[in-house]
Amino acid sequence: MSSPKPPGSQVRARADDLRRQIDHHNYRYYVLDDPEISDAQYDRLMQSLRAIEAENPQLVTPDSPTQRIGVHPVGHLAEVVHLLPMLSLDNAFTEEDVIAFDRRVRERLETSEEIEYAAEPKLDGLAVSFLYESGHLVQAATRGDGMRGEDVTHSVRTIKAVPITLRPGAPARLEVRGEVFMPVQGFKDMNARALARGEKVFVNPRNAAAGSIRQLDPRLAASRPLDVFFYGIGQSEGWTPPARHSELLEQLRAFGLKVSPLVQRVRGVQGALAYYREVAALRAGLAYEIDGVVYKVDRCAQQRELGFVARAPRWAVAHKFPAHEENTVVRAVEFQVGRTGALTPVARLEPVFVGGVTVSNATLHNMDEVRRKDVRIGDTVVIRRAGDVIPEVVKVIIERRPSTAREVVLPARCPVCGSDVEREEGEVVARCSGGLYCAAQRKEALRHFAGRRALDIDGLGSKIIDQLVDKPLIEGAPVRSPADLFRLTAQQLASLDRMGEKSAANLVAALERSKSTTLARFLYALGIRDVGEATAAALANHFGSLEALQQATVEDIQEVPDVGPVVAAHVHTFLQQAHNRAVIEALRAQGVHWPVQAPRRHLGGEGPLAGRSFVLTGTLTSMSRDQAGARIVALGGKVSGSVSKKTSYVVAGAEPGSKLQKARELGVEVLDEAGFLALLDQ
DNA sequence: GATCCTCGAGTTCT
DNA sequence: CTCGAGGATC
Numbered sequence: 001m002s003s004p005k006p007p008g009s010q011v012r013a014r015a016d017d018l019r020r021q022i023d024h025h026n027y028r029y030y031v032l033d034d035p036e037i038s039d040a041q042y043d044r045l046m047q048s049l050r051a052i053e054a055e056n057p058q059l060v061t062p063d064s065p066t067q068r069i070g071v072h073p074v075g076h077l078a079e080v081v082h083l084l085p086m087l088s089l090d091n092a093f094t095e096e097d098v099i100a101f102d103r104r105v106r107e108r109l110e111t112s113e114e115i116e117y118a119a120e121p122k123l124d125g126l127a128v129s130f131l132y133e134s135g136h137l138v139q140a141a142t143r144g145d146g147m148r149g150e151d152v153t154h155s156v157r158t159i160k161a162v163p164i165t166l167r168p169g170a171p172a173r174l175e176v177r178g179e180v181f182m183p184v185q186g187f188k189d190m191n192a193r194a195l196a197r198g199e200k201v202f203v204n205p206r207n208a209a210a211g212s213i214r215q216l217d218p219r220l221a222a223s224r225p226l227d228v229f230f231y232g233i234g235q236s237e238g239w240t241p242p243a244r245h246s247e248l249l250e251q252l253r254a255f256g257l258k259v260s261p262l263v264q265r266v267r268g269v270q271g272a273l274a275y276y277r278e279v280a281a282l283r284a285g286l287a288y289e290i291d292g293v294v295y296k297v298d299r300c301a302q303q304r305e306l307g308f309v310a311r312a313p314r315w316a317v318a319h320k321f322p323a324h325e326e327n328t329v330v331r332a333v334e335f336q337v338g339r340t341g342a343l344t345p346v347a348r349l350e351p352v353f354v355g356g357v358t359v360s361n362a363t364l365h366n367m368d369e370v371r372r373k374d375v376r377i378g379d380t381v382v383i384r385r386a387g388d389v390i391p392e393v394v395k396v397i398i399e400r401r402p403s404t405a406r407e408v409v410l411p412a413r414c415p416v417c418g419s420d421v422e423r424e425e426g427e428v429v430a431r432c433s434g435g436l437y438c439a440a441q442r443k444e445a446l447r448h449f450a451g452r453r454a455l456d457i458d459g460l461g462s463k464i465i466d467q468l469v470d471k472p473l474i475e476g477a478p479v480r481s482p483a484d485l486f487r488l489t490a491q492q493l494a495s496l497d498r499m500g501e502k503s504a505a506n507l508v509a510a511l512e513r514s515k516s517t518t519l520a521r522f523l524y525a526l527g528i529r530d531v532g533e534a535t536a537a538a539l540a541n542h543f544g545s546l547e548a549l550q551q552a553t554v555e556d557i558q559e560v561p562d563v564g565p566v567v568a569a570h571v572h573t574f575l576q577q578a579h580n581r582a583v584i585e586a587l588r589a590q591g592v593h594w595p596v597q598a599p600r601r602h603l604g605g606e607g608p609l610a611g612r613s614f615v616l617t618g619t620l621t622s623m624s625r626d627q628a629g630a631r632i633v634a635l636g637g638k639v640s641g642s643v644s645k646k647t648s649y650v651v652a653g654a655e656p657g658s659k660l661q662k663a664r665e666l667g668v669e670v671l672d673e674a675g676f677l678a679l680l681d682q
Numbered sequence: 683g684a685t686c687c688t689c690g691a692g693t694t695c696t
Numbered sequence: 697c698t699c700g701a702g703g704a705t706c
Contacts, residue, residue, distance in 0.1 A: 336693095338691070338692060340691075359695085365698085390695090530689085564704085565702090642687075642688065
């Protein structure tokens with residue numbers, strides 16, 4: 001630590017003084033949005049400091065404003081455990097939802113008085129947790145799953161609105177939460193530059209912000225126009241937090257942390273809804289994207305009384321703006337052929353940017369739907385992203401229908417194999433009659449067979465299957481059935497596109513691994529009509545062995561719970577057909593096997609969870625949903641996909657879906673992860 | 683015969 | 697996630 005020539009104390013004092021000045025002007029500029037000096041003056045201060053530090057490297061402190069950009073890229077993003085979990089928020093989509101939220105709050109607090117809420121815009125960025133110790137930024141981490149995120153300190157330090165040092169008076173330890181985002185203009189400029197250099201562009205500001213934050217090289221992150229608003233705290237020590245959320249935000253501002261200027265305290269549900277309308281009107285003019293507003297019960301004592309449910313506080317709700325809808329033109333309607341031969345009409349759209357992504361396809365489900373919505377080729381339609389994900393044609397704008405618009409016609413022959421298309425009496429779906437003669441059905445059958453929930457053949461994706469079916473690899477012995485897959489050699493596979501020697505060897509190994517399976521998975525993998533995972537498991541349990549099932553009559557099969565005449569007939573017919581028997585034989589000859597088990601005809605009634613049914617929604621932190629399901633079943637419980645009055649519990653993880661809503665409507669008990677784990681432990 | 687409960691199948695984009 | 701339809705129940 002000894003240096004040849006220690007800098008004089010005046011120099012040290014000058015450097016400290018410059019840092020204080022720069023920090024102060026950063027605060028004026030970024031937090032208060034009210035600079036005292038010109039940009040040029042500010043630059044001169046920075047220049048002076050850099051000059052001193054360059055001559056006296058010993059004086060460089062890690063929190064100096066010159067040190068925002070670390071020199072070295074990090075190798076990877078380390079995992080960080082949040083001191084206090086980062087919660088998600090419940091969503092409200094309608095005014096009724098908000099009114100219901102307000103009613104629940106008042107009921108729980110047993111008050112008829114109007115609740116005071118702190119209201120703020122909901123930024124469309126990514127949530128980051130910042131840890132300040134003795135006023136210095138020591139760590140920044142992404143939200144991740146709420147419990148643990150990724151260490152992004154190196155890139156967060158480059159965001160100028162994030163103070164490296166807090167102003168005096170800050171607590172000894174403060175975990176503070178904020179939303180990092182990219183302003184729209186900055187996003188456009190950045191994309192324009194990237195485009196000019198022939199680099200890849202980001203589809204929306206949100207992705208751009210996330211991508212920039214997760215950059216390993218801080219110099220790259222520094223070139224990105226990121227900004228931040230702070231909105232709350234996690235753990236803190238060495239101070240008494242204020243009694244109201246709105247006061248907390250004032251405090252954060254005083255510490256030098258930038259808070260949205262649109263934050264407001266409102267009274268009651270009417271105040272909240274008025275705020276929503278106000279912000280909605282401002283939305284288009286804002287420099288950044290928002291997707292709604294958030295209401296938080298302002299009094300912290302009330303927040304504590306309300307507590308949490310399923311990783312989300314009971315005292316806050318995100319009131320979302322309506323899903324974005326956009327107009328576009330239907331260029332064509334094509335028919336896809338599924339595993340069962342089902343012909344599904346898909347609208348090919350003029351690409352349109354909806355809710356953050358470019359949409360160019362939308363399913364029309366079936367011909368009834370096409371007629372109901374009266375979609376024609378050439379029509380202008382309204383597109384929405386249902387549940388924020390899957391694009392949906394909302395309606396046709398009839399006034400814009402051109403005279404050249406053409407009706408959608410169900411083809412008489414399969415577009416893939418030319419076989420007749422049939423539509424059974426009373427059924428909505430039309431099907432290709434080609435069976436496995438149809439290349440589309442063969443491909444889909446193979447995809448299903450290799451799927452994660454079937455034989456789980458890692459590395460056998462769509463692209464590979466397309467090639468295997470379309471261009472025969474093996475002279476005279478193309479891949480027609482699942483059994484043919486196991487004959488493929490690494491050498492043959494390596495000749496495919498997007499397949500090197502390494503991937504080919506991996507795939508052969510995956511095929512080998514997949515041979516060891518269970519009867520339930522095997523039955524499911526066969527792709528018998530109407531036999532999904534649940535039915536396959538029920539059949540496997542009931543019969544115990546494939547031989548027993550093969551010898552069963554239709555009546556025997558109907559003995560299985562939840563299997564009626566239709567499904568029993570499908571199973572029976574499938575197993576009797578010569579080509580199916582041949583495929584099954586070939587698979588077993590290739591070494592596909594499963595443990596034999598005794599038939600268990602009377603399930604349920606055993607185990608501590610017997611007779612209770614569970615529905616899982618959202619993401620759990622301690623295990624996957626599949627693992628949770630397995631544990632429930634192991635304890636004698638039942639897992640179902642949909643909520644009904646008969647459901648015993650809905651287990652809600654982070655960011656739960658509509659099932660949580662449904663559970664509330666039906667008054668079904670909701671467990672959060674902790675409650676669920678406690679139940680399992682009992 | 684009506685109604686409710688489940689399961690199966692198909693689907694978009696990053 | 698959503699829709700359609702098979703199965704169970706009353």
